[in-house]
Every structure is written in structure tokens, then in C-alpha cells.
Amino acid sequence: MKFLDEDVGFGDLTSDLLIPRGLKARGFIVVKGEGVIAGVEEAEALFRQLGIEAEAKVCDGEAAKPGDVIMEVRGEARKILMAERTVLNILMRMSGIATETRRLVDKIKEAGLNVRVAATRKTAPGLRLLDKKSVMIGGGDTHRLRLDDAVIIKDNHIALVGSISEAVKRVRERVSFTKKIEVEVQTLKEALEAARSGADIIMLDNMKPDEIRVVVERLREEGFYEKIILEASGGITPHNILEYASTGVHVISLGYLTHSAKALDMSLEMGKPS
């Protein structure tokens, strides 16, 4: 409801002045682009809090094309109009992220590759949960949700502790047994040290596809490839994603999914659906 509050303020001036209290209406949320729908549960919840009946015509994760009605609502006209923009803003952002995630996931599948597409923590401020959920709906991997649900040892940590192996050792001794430990590396040497230190996941950060191939090959030779998850990250875009996906890594992560995906356009129409 805080999403609604910021849009409504002290009230919907126009509708309060022109629409009679108690007048009932129907509304239809119509998609104007092609994509994967996400945010349906959030939209329903918001409408219901306002006493508006909301019936989803499309579930989260389903594809839609221009003209598709994804939700029908019935209730007080004033309230439908009051909620209109907020609901559309939620649906359009979430569907935009899900759509772009699905596009990349499919691209990789179609290339016959078995690599996960993951988000990062580069989400819009305040929207961590919705952004990550949208990625999941699109078929992506949420990756770490927050700073408390997995360990990622980065260059700043390593510089301070002295070595990757020492850092992994210290963490392993003290962190809960329920947590995985990921290490961010920039070179083959670091990757090997991380693997030998017992990292659960190795992030190959800002490395070129060819460099990554060398690392993958070497880790395979040393018997780590089945035991450790390899993630490529940094500088990956829809354009070069297949190059990265073909290196043998298990996961590819992109901030792009959540900080730069385009919204999927929708509108709310009152009256009969076309």
C-alpha cells in the first residue's frame, strides 16, 4: 500500500470530483506489447485491499501478446481509477524484467546450452523482492538475495586478509554450515586457489570468454568442475551472452536484467474488452 500512497497523496482529486461515490465499474488490464507476464499476484493483492474484485486471466510466467487481457476487475469506479497507475507500474516493471529474462534464457536453450541466467543485487532501490521475483518468473536464477544469505568473498576482502585460501578458511570456520561460500576471482591462478581452498562457487569476474574457457578447462582437469559451480559475471549483455554461455560456466549473471530492462507496456481500460 505504500506504493499506492505515494501516488494518491491526499486523494484522487479528479475522480473524487467527477465520479459518484458508489458507482460500480469493470476494468480490463490490456497488454500492449509482447512478453512474459509478472506481478499478477501483487496486482490482485493491491486491488483486494481496496475491496476491488480482481480476476487474473493470465498467470505469472505466461506469455502474452498485444491486446491480451491479463486481468479483469470489478468494483467501485473511484477506487479502480485510484489504483490504476500504481498497479500498472508494478505489472509493467515486473513483466519487463520477466520478459527480458525469458528472452535470454530461451536464447541459451535454443543454442543447446545448459547455463543458468542469474540476476545480481543491482535492483531498483526498495524493489529487491519484486525484481528478484520477476527474474524467477522469467526462468532466471535469483542469485544472492541479500548480504546475509550467502558469502561472496570479493577482491577487497582478499586484499585485506592476504590470500584467497586464508579468507575461505576463516569464513568456513565461522560461518553457519547452512551457507555457501562464493569467491570472486579475476585470473586462472586465483580460480585455482579458490577451488583448492574449498569454495562452493567461483565467480569469474570481468574475464573474457577465452580466459574463462582456460579456467574451465583447467578446473575440469583438476576434478573440480563437478563439485564447484562456476559463474561468469561482468560486462555480459544480451549481445555477447552466447559467447559467455558457451565457455562451460554453469551460471551467467547480469545486472542488466534488473537495472535496465524495459517495461512491458499495458493499460487499464474501463468497459467491455475488445
Added chain:
Amino acid sequence: MKFLDEDVGFGDLTSDLLIPRGLKARGFIVVKGEGVIAGVEEAEALFRQLGIEAEAKVCDGEAAKPGDVIMEVRGEARKILMAERTVLNILMRMSGIATETRRLVDKIKEAGLNVRVAATRKTAPGLRLLDKKSVMIGGGDTHRLRLDDAVIIKDNHIALVGSISEAVKRVRERVSFTKKIEVEVQTLKEALEAARSGADIIMLDNMKPDEIRVVVERLREEGFYEKIILEASGGITPHNILEYASTGVHVISLGYLTHSAKALDMSLEMGKPS
């Protein structure tokens, strides 16, 4: 701080395990793309709440190029790392919106046109204030902030009341004298009716540039052009914006600025700046 909370959860596991309490560090926020900086005040405020000194090197609204340091911070290493992602997420989104806004504003100025570029209410959920502020920093117009700060009479309202003139009349009688009244129209006929009814602003919604030109011409002939603000909205993109800007409207509004602009990439680097 709610932005920080969603990223930190119960704590920054990795840094808490590896970085000694009380260790001091310096950090530098470095821009990795070209653009207009926004969010500096928000970043400073967040750092200060954590007891970290933050010195802006670039003010909101200034241009930056790859490699530019926009902020230097000093304080407890654990806290700098804890805030890193949240601050970058704020700066990257706000700067992305400001950058795209400035680009369009400049495009119009360079074409010798005097037309305002305005945002809509299509902002990310929960980020109305930051998104609108970013547009303003980029040189755009914030447009209506919420449903309570100006009246916009749309087709649903008009359908219900019966006519534009009746709707404007009813609103004018009852709305505070401090509010402007905008009417959304789709045809020349409606535009004329809105103008004659005393609308302060007319939004030409989803009309083609040629249709808009006709409306502008006619309103000019009837003496309304100096008294009423004309806004073009709907289907406007960076690609066709000049076409719309050259029609004679005073304002062009695009949801794109806030729902689909790309983030401006940045990173936080510990140690000496390059």
C-alpha cells in the same frame, strides 16, 4: 534506510567475518559510462546516517565521463562495504534517468525548439520522488506528482459526466483555486471543446504529429495558444520526439524516461583513485 535494510538483512556476512571491526578505509565512486549525475544528495545522506564521511566531487546535474570519481568516502570499512550496493543502485538509477532526460532536452534545444520534456507517473513503484527528481535534475519537467496535486480529466471521466465542458465546469466549481485543470483529448473537436471550457492545459493523447499540428493551428487561430498549455503524450520515443516537438506543442511527456531508461554504470573502489 529501508533501501539499505532490504539489502543487508541480518548483516553483511562476508565483511563481518573478514574485516576487523573499526578498520578504516577510503572508497571512491567511479563512473563507468558517460552521463549526467543524479542521486548525490541521497548517497551522501545514506553514508552519513552510517557515520561515513562522504565528499561529493560532482554535483547533481553535472556531466561525468568514464573514470570520473564522483564521490569519496571515508569511514569504517565494514560500513562502506555494507552500503556499497545500495548507494550504487540509487546513483545508477537516478543518473540513468537524468542522463536520458538531458539527452532528449538537448536534442530538442539543438533543433532550435522550445519545448519542455516531461515525465509521467509511470515511475518505479516506491520511487516516485527519486524518479521525478532525476527527471528534474536532467532538465525535464516533473509533471503531476500525484493524483492530488493537479486535475487531469481523462476519457473515463468524460464518458461518465457526458461532455468535456460539463466535466470542466463541475471541477472548476469545486476544486481548490490553487489547482490547474488539464483535459486529455483525442481529437480536434475535443481539443476545441476543452479550450472553450476553460481548461488550463490540454493533453493531446496518442495523436499523430500531423493531427497535432492541425489542433495547434486551430487553437492559435481561436486565440487559445497563448493562454493554454498544450502537451503531446502517448507513443513518443527518443526516435520520434523531434517530430512531436516541432508541432508547436509546449510540452512533450514520455513514460519511457522513468520506466525504461538504462542505469548509468558505476562502481565503488577501495583505496587510491586511478
Added chain:
Amino acid sequence: MKFLDEDVGFGDLTSDLLIPRGLKARGFIVVKGEGVIAGVEEAEALFRQLGIEAEAKVCDGEAAKPGDVIMEVRGEARKILMAERTVLNILMRMSGIATETRRLVDKIKEAGLNVRVAATRKTAPGLRLLDKKSVMIGGGDTHRLRLDDAVIIKDNHIALVGSISEAVKRVRERVSFTKKIEVEVQTLKEALEAARSGADIIMLDNMKPDEIRVVVERLREEGFYEKIILEASGGITPHNILEYASTGVHVISLGYLTHSAKALDMSLEMGKPS
């Protein structure tokens, strides 16, 4: 519900000790004075959140006289008694403001004048929305809701910028086209400067009725009277309001409506209505 929380604390000690859980009761909110009712929607909403059925007998804005039942409630006796004081406090304050507003509005109408009675931002802390709404229900104008929904240039601003015309110019260039600009003036000279600078509204602040008449006359002569809204403010009370209303201004604003109006007395009675 925060209004309820401050009254209930950890619980309604007396009722919890004396009234059996689950006992049902009816209650009637009875007016004890003469006035205009406001706050009915808020009262209903609060009762409903507690699972109490509430049926309004009088709508917001309707007049009531001593003994009138304005609402009937049915539900758990404990909860009705728990909510009693909070609901009455809301209804009594809101109705008090609406009653006083209506009295002044009617006084002006009866004098054959067409002048709006407006509130100011001198509302009780935390009650901006309810206080403004009460004024509106009483037939008054809400005036500016907050510092962000209209521009009012005051003496401190002008002193700093150097002149009224420069201040209006700077604001006009940068403020959203959706906002009106009001200028506060103390003299005829300032009023003329404000009018010529393009102000949408001029507030004649702390001027005597005779001084105001001179300003009105002069602005009329210069052709501004139809285009600019004139507001009288400062030192206006129920006693002298007609004097001000007869000067030709369009609006009269009084802090008195929200900071010093008397509550309209009411009580909640259990059992049968008289």
C-alpha cells in the same frame, strides 16, 4: 489505527475486566449540538477494521441538530467501547471544522457575495488531511495542501531574490507547467508588480479592507481582475469576514477554521436510540 493505538495502549482495562468476550451490543452516535457532520467515512472505516458493522444515518456534509443519531453500530461490546473515544474525537473535530466553515460560507452567500472561504496550512499537527477534508465538506476551499503542490512566493523569498518580478520569472522557468504560482504582497505597488510578472494568484496579506479595495480597483482597471485570482489573508475572523468579502477579492483564507474551531459535541450511547 494509530489514532486508536494511542488511546488503547495495551488494552481497555475496564471493559476487558467487566464485559464478557463475545457479548454483542448496539451503539448510537448522537449529536449534542447543531452543526454540519464530517468524519463519517473515517468513523465507518475505523469501526469496520475492528469488525464492527457501522451504518451511517447522516452523510458527510449534512446538517444535524441535537439528538440526531448519525451512526448506528453493531458488534462486540468490548470493541465498540474500545473505539468509542477515538471515533468521537475524529467526528467531533471534523464536524466542528465543517460546521464553522459552513457558517462562514453561508454568511457570505447570504450577503449576496460570491467569495470562496479557504483554509490555510495552519492545521493540527498530523491532521492535515482530515482538517482540509473537513473544510471541503463544510463548503470551503482547501487551498494549498502541502509545500509541494503549488508555489507561494513570500516576503522572505522576495527579499532574497531582489524583486517580485525576478522571483516569478525564475520560478516560471523551472517549475512544472502543472503548478500555479501565487505571490504574497503587502502593498498596491507589489500587487501590480506581481500581476505584471504573470502571477496566477495574488495574496493580499494583512491588508485592511480599504487598502484591498484600492488594489482590486486598480487591477480591474489594468485588466488583470479576470485573469488573476485575488486572495485576502491575515487577521480575518468571523467578525470582520463580510468586510473583507465585500472588497472584491475572490478568496478569503483563515487559519482560524482549522486551528481554533470548536468541536461539535457528540456521544456514543449503548442500547436503543431515543
Added chain:
Amino acid sequence: MKFLDEDVGFGDLTSDLLIPRGLKARGFIVVKGEGVIAGVEEAEALFRQLGIEAEAKVCDGEAAKPGDVIMEVRGEARKILMAERTVLNILMRMSGIATETRRLVDKIKEAGLNVRVAATRKTAPGLRLLDKKSVMIGGGDTHRLRLDDAVIIKDNHIALVGSISEAVKRVRERVSFTKKIEVEVQTLKEALEAARSGADIIMLDNMKPDEIRVVVERLREEGFYEKIILEASGGITPHNILEYASTGVHVISLGYLTHSAKALDMSLEMGKPS
């Protein structure tokens, strides 16, 4: 700060556009009426949260006359202007209540009577703490703060339980030993029953001064007058308060103090104090 938020919204448009960031200023809060000052601590706290230095010239509870400066502030001009209205609204309401309370307290003292003047729970919604504090600053008694800090057995409770003595007995057995028990009565008979049942306080509700005198006399004869506190409530105004005060009751309570007291007018002036 929630008081500030409702007034500021997304920002102080006017000051942000006209006053340079960082410009320092001084401000003086000047009283425009005669009264008792209250709210100084709240005003200081609010200013300090904004980084504005605030120096009180008058303490809570001290008298002030027109022209008196009660507080001097120094800091960023934009922030002083942003906080102006909110701070004045707090000070004006609190001082208005304190002033009216002091007036009644003094009236009783000057009549040579020793009777407390108490508030009720008829406070403005959300302002229970500030309203009660204002009464205390004015020399009044706060009475019950909430439904959980003392027991007051009212007619509805008694009707349900069957008798005053039964109600008092049930409460006494189960309520914490730290709580006082008050009983509301309408007749001499009820007052006697309450006294004999062991009530700590008896509220003589809506009784006329003469009726009250009879009750006081009788309770005195039965030896209860020294042990039980007698409170007169209902229908008491500044006009008839002395009549009630002279009946022998220990306490007089009036809703009027908090729901209908006039604000004490003040303004914030920038620059040198007069």
C-alpha cells in the same frame, strides 16, 4: 518528523527554486498574543533533526506577551522555511491549550479554591501525548492517559454487571494493584454505593452544582471525603467552572481544554528581532 512529512510532501517547491542551497539564515519565533508557551521542546527537537540550531528564549510554562521572541534559530534558510509551518502549528496548538488551562487554574486559585483542573481523553486524534502535555504545562492534571492506565467504570459497564458494588468488586479482584479504580455516577445513591464499594475516585457526571454539593456533604458525613477523590465532569465550561469548583469536589475535568481551545498566534520572522 511525520508532522513535517505531511506538510512537505516531495519538497518545498518555492524555496527550492528561489533560495540557494547552503545559504544560512536566522529566524525568530515571535508570539502575537498573550499566553503560556508550550511545545518548545518539540520545536527544538524538530529543528535539530533538520540540522538547525534552535535556542529557546522562553521555557515551556512561561508566560509571553505579543512581540516576545520565544526561540531563535540558525541554519540553512531552505530548511528553516521548510520547517516553519509545522513548528508553528505545534507551538500554536500546544500554547493555546496551555494558555486556556492556566487561565482556568488561575481563576480557581484566585477564588481561593483548591481544586484541580483536569483534561479528558477528548484530544485531537494522534495528539494525545502533546495535548496532555500542554495541559500539564498549563498547570492542569492530565487525568487518564489511555484506556490501560486506570480503570473507569461507566454506566454501560454497570448496566451489564448489575450493580456498582459488583463491578468494583470484580475489578478489584483482578486488576493490577498498581491501578486506581474510578466510578462514574449520576446520583447520590450511586455515589454512596461507589464509595462503600471501595472506589478510589468517584466521577460525578453531568450533575448540577447543587446536586454535587449534596453528594459532597453526604460523603463527608460518612467519612469518605478524605479517602476518595471526587471529580466533577460534564457540561463544565469556563463560564460555570467556579460554580463547580466551589462545590467541594477535588477535581474538575473539561474536554473543552483539548478539543476547543484557541491556538495562540505566532509567526516566524527571518532577520533581526524587533
Added chain:
Amino acid sequence: MKFLDEDVGFGDLTSDLLIPRGLKARGFIVVKGEGVIAGVEEAEALFRQLGIEAEAKVCDGEAAKPGDVIMEVRGEARKILMAERTVLNILMRMSGIATETRRLVDKIKEAGLNVRVAATRKTAPGLRLLDKKSVMIGGGDTHRLRLDDAVIIKDNHIALVGSISEAVKRVRERVSFTKKIEVEVQTLKEALEAARSGADIIMLDNMKPDEIRVVVERLREEGFYEKIILEASGGITPHNILEYASTGVHVISLGYLTHSAKALDMSLEMGKPS
């Protein structure tokens, strides 16, 4: 719901992955120890907020033995599992406190003594209301709820003011007539001073049973025993409680009830009850 939020975070990963949306289930809350049930209302409220039907089989304050079903729930399986831990944590803590309180209350009754068992303010942070309510359900006295609902003058206060009698006098003059005044004393001399000063309650703090007996005897001789409530506090445990209870004090208070009572074990079982 904040209790639920801290347990759920962004979602119940396991159930969301394994349990179909919409699948209905039944669940039974089963007690695994012997004790007094408390928290049933809180559990019902939490389930209902999630749209789960909850039917209590045992009321707050009733005894239960291992295997007893205290609540049956029906609704969406995902939601029942999501709420499971939070609800059990509430019920187990509250019932643990109620159980221990009842045990001590019964112990005293069985010894033929008429002494209240009271809690202190030594409650778990954030759980003041639930902890106090649990004590009440167990048959104990809640004692002071907060620092604002009764006065307790402690040694630090007395040291500062100079004497007990002066402290009581100052408080009596200024505190609301609705409040009781308790004085904490360590010696017979102090107890006598407190009694003579008009204290409503005297807390015999950290005194041995024999010392307390002397005080009780002396206060009885001086006629205070019927008028003043005597409370023993400090160092009292389940082991020595009868010794203290037999000294003649009216109330015994123990922090132990709320800061060290054991939880009463329970579990939620899906499917048919045993």
C-alpha cells in the same frame, strides 16, 4: 505481522518450490508438555490475517497435557507452513510464562496464603504486552506496564531529592490524581517514612523474609497495613517464594517469570489429529 516478516523474509523457499499453489490442508497444534495455554488469541489473529481458518480447542488460561490439540487450522498449505514457526514461537513463549506463573500462584494458594504473584518490567525486548498478558493469563498481576502508568520512587530518586517524604510530597503535588505512588525501600526506617508520607504502595526491595516480617509487623501496629499495599521484590525465586509469601506482604514480584521461564513445547502437525 512483523513477527512473521522476520521469519519469512522474501518467502518460504521450500514450500513455494514443493507445494502447489492453492492446495488446501488441515493442521493441528499439539502440546508436548503439561501447562497453561496462552497466546491463542494472537495465534488466531495471525492465521486469520493470512486467510487461514483457525479454531481454538483450548482457551487462553486453560490447562493442557501432552498430546492435547489446542488449535485446528484449515487453509492453503503453503500459508499454514509459512506461519507455523512464528505461531508456535508465540504460543510456546506465552504458554511457558503462563504455566510458570500459574505454578507459583497455585503454590501460594495451596499453602493457604493470600498473596499476589506479580511480574516486573523485565520482559523480553519488544514483548512487553505479550509477556504481561501471559502473566495475567497465568493468574498473576501485571504490575506497572510502563514508566508512565504509575510512579515508583527508587533509591536514585530519593538520593537526589534528599528524603523519601520530600520525594513523595513533590510527586503527590504534581502527578495526576489517577496514579498510584509506590516507594522502594531497603530498611524498616525507610518503610516507615514512606508509609507516613502517604505512599500507596511500598516495595520492600532485596530484604530477607525476616526483615520483611519486622516491617510488616510494625506497619500493622501503626495502622498502615490495611491502607498501604506491601510488595516484596528482589532475589525471589520459585524455591524461596513461600518464605516470602508467608511474611505478610500483599504482593510478591519476580523478574524470573518473564525473563527466564521455559517455553512450553508444541508442534504443528498436518493431517489427522492423534
Added chain:
Amino acid sequence: MKFLDEDVGFGDLTSDLLIPRGLKARGFIVVKGEGVIAGVEEAEALFRQLGIEAEAKVCDGEAAKPGDVIMEVRGEARKILMAERTVLNILMRMSGIATETRRLVDKIKEAGLNVRVAATRKTAPGLRLLDKKSVMIGGGDTHRLRLDDAVIIKDNHIALVGSISEAVKRVRERVSFTKKIEVEVQTLKEALEAARSGADIIMLDNMKPDEIRVVVERLREEGFYEKIILEASGGITPHNILEYASTGVHVISLGYLTHSAKALDMSLEMGKPS
């Protein structure tokens, strides 16, 4: 601060009436039992928010004995007294949990065993973070923080899906690669199925030490012992913990640590330390 609010309400009546505003004082937090200190950071933070200087004499995790001063505070006397109870409640609970955790951890170490002692989610409502942190300070393992940071497949999930192997498979396919998967089992057969299905952790739930030994032995034979973490849970107390610890499991978890540990007694003394 919400912890403080629930204790203070509208104010510390006693201190406000007896202690002069602005009077400075020193205070010392003294331990009255033997144990491990936890909560020092939280106590410091709370004092600082009130403007009180707080100097820790003992760090979180250090041992203390009766009479030890663990913190010295300086500031306004009123505020120190206002915060006293809240700070002590935090420190006493957290230290109680840390003390009991350390005792069990040491017991296991002294027996020459290398087994982790872990908490569960059986924490006090609202205190998840503080309870888990206390366990960590005591040398224990926090285990899963919430329902979103690791997967634990329980009997209800398995019953629904059909088999452990199917459940693990479904989760593995869809859960983020950053999460570990734990399976709760009751028999050797289930343990083997879980191990073969690729579980990261197996929880041996409510099994007797002898049963657990058989499972450990068998998993060791099958080569799983080095790869999978084994956790014993259910029915484990300080009394039987060594029996469980000697079975060969890697982790032992007990709800007891957080739902039934005794508080470590402390007091705040004003004036000079002993």
C-alpha cells in the same frame, strides 16, 4: 527505539517529576552472575540515540563474573534512568543466551569432540536477529536465519511430493545455485535416500543416539560422510548433549538455547563503581 517506546509510553513519570532537567549523572552496568556478555553493541547504540555517552568495559563474547562493570555511561540523569530497564532487558537476554551457548560449546570441546552447537528458528517473536546473534557470540552456529536463506525439506513436503529423491530433484532444478538443500529424515532408509539424492545437509530428526550412530556409520561406508553435513535435532538438552555429540554428527541443534535460556542478571547503578 521501539524497544524503548514500549517501556516509556508517554514518559518516565517518576524521573520527570523528581529529577531536574539537565542534571548530569554517571551510571554503571554491573553483572550479578557469571557468564558471557552479549548485547553490548545494541546497548551502546540505544544509549547514543538518546545522547548518552556509553563506554563498553567488556566486549561482546567476553566472560564476566559477578561485580564486573561492563559499561559506563554519562549523560542526562533523566535519560539514563529512562533507558535503564530497556537496556538491561536487552543485555540480560542476549547474555543469557550467549552464556548457555558457550557452556554447551565448551562442554563438547572439553569432551574432545568437534561438533557444532546450532540454534533453531525457535526464537522469541520479534527477536530473531538478536537471539541468533547471541548464539553466534556464544560460539554457536546460527543455522537457517529465515525461511528464505536455505531449503529444508520436511516430512510434510515429502509426503506431498511422494519421495525424498523427487523432492530434492525438484528443488535442485529450481532453487538458486547459492542455496544449500537440507533434508529432514527420521530413519536410516530416508537418510540414505537423501544422501543419494544429493542433499547438502541431512537433519536426523528425533532419532536416538544409537540410531544416529548407525546412520553415521552407513553414510561413512557409502562415502557420503565427507560430503554431506549431518545434523542431529529434536529432544536434545544440556543433559544428553554429549551423547548426541559423540555419535559422529557434525552439528547439534537445540531450540532450548533461544526459547528457554535464563537471563544473566545485571543492574544499572548510579554513582561510583564498587
